Amino acid sequence: MSDSIPISEEGFARLKQELEKLQAERPEVIQAIKEAREEGDLKENAGYDAARERQGLLEAKIAQITSRMPMFNIIDLDTMDGNKVCYGATVEIENVDTGEVKKYTLLGPDETDFVPDSLSVFSPLARALMGREVGDETVVNAPKGKIEYEILDIKFYGSSIFKDG
Numbered sequence: 001m002s003d004s005i006p007i008s009e010e011g012f013a014r015l016k017q018e019l020e021k022l023q024a025e026r027p028e029v030i031q032a033i034k035e036a037r038e039e040g041d042l043k044e045n046a047g048y049d050a051a052r053e054r055q056g057l058l059e060a061k062i063a064q065i066t067s068r069m070p071m072f073n074i075i076d077l078d079t080m081d082g083n084k085v086c087y088g089a090t091v092e093i094e095n096v097d098t099g100e101v102k103k104y105t106l107l108g109p110d111e112t113d114f115v116p117d118s119l120s121v122f123s124p125l126a127r128a129l130m131g132r133e134v135g136d137e138t139v140v141n142a143p144k145g146k147i148e149y150e151i152l153d154i155k156f157y158g159s160s161i162f163k164d165g
Contacts, residue, residue: 003074006087010162011111012074019065022058022098029055040098068110078158085129085154087121090161093129098138101152105161106130115161125149 008016029051036048048111080088090105104116109120119126128138129151137150 003071005068005071005108005110006075007072007108007111007161008075008077008088008162010077010113011108012072012161014064014114014162015110019062022065022134023063025058029058043051046134065110072108072110075158078159080156080158082156083133083154085132085151090155090157091129091151092155093149093150096148096150105157118161 032051033048033055036045036051039045039047075087077088080086082089085091085106087106087108090103092101092103094101104117104119104125105115106121106126107115107118108124112118112120121127121130124142125140128140128149132138132151134151134154137148140147140149
């Protein structure tokens, strides 16, 4: 992965909200650990173990988000347009062998949870589609073998993709 990670203004705002929510949970988790510790024997204290595990997961998520913040390249989705597949594009593709049609919006890896049917720009499929146009075919090396796709359509919906997510 490069030193720069694309993220939309909306995705960045939601990630900041998630970080603030996680940081606000810290005192609650610390209190749960304190209360469980006061119950006595820590070797057989399921409440203590659960609270410590929750604290570990919380701190790991906070650390992950904060460590990536300086790498984000914030992009205004409403300025994205064109006839080539790039960050922010919603791409309709067809599996050439099966005829199966799928539609994906290409976004940064930290915002795909916020938009249904989105795909990280760093995924093998997105990388294979980048820079291509309607009618182009590309091959993706998937775990189950090579899959050939044809690009049927490319659209840019801008920040409206976040309204449903």
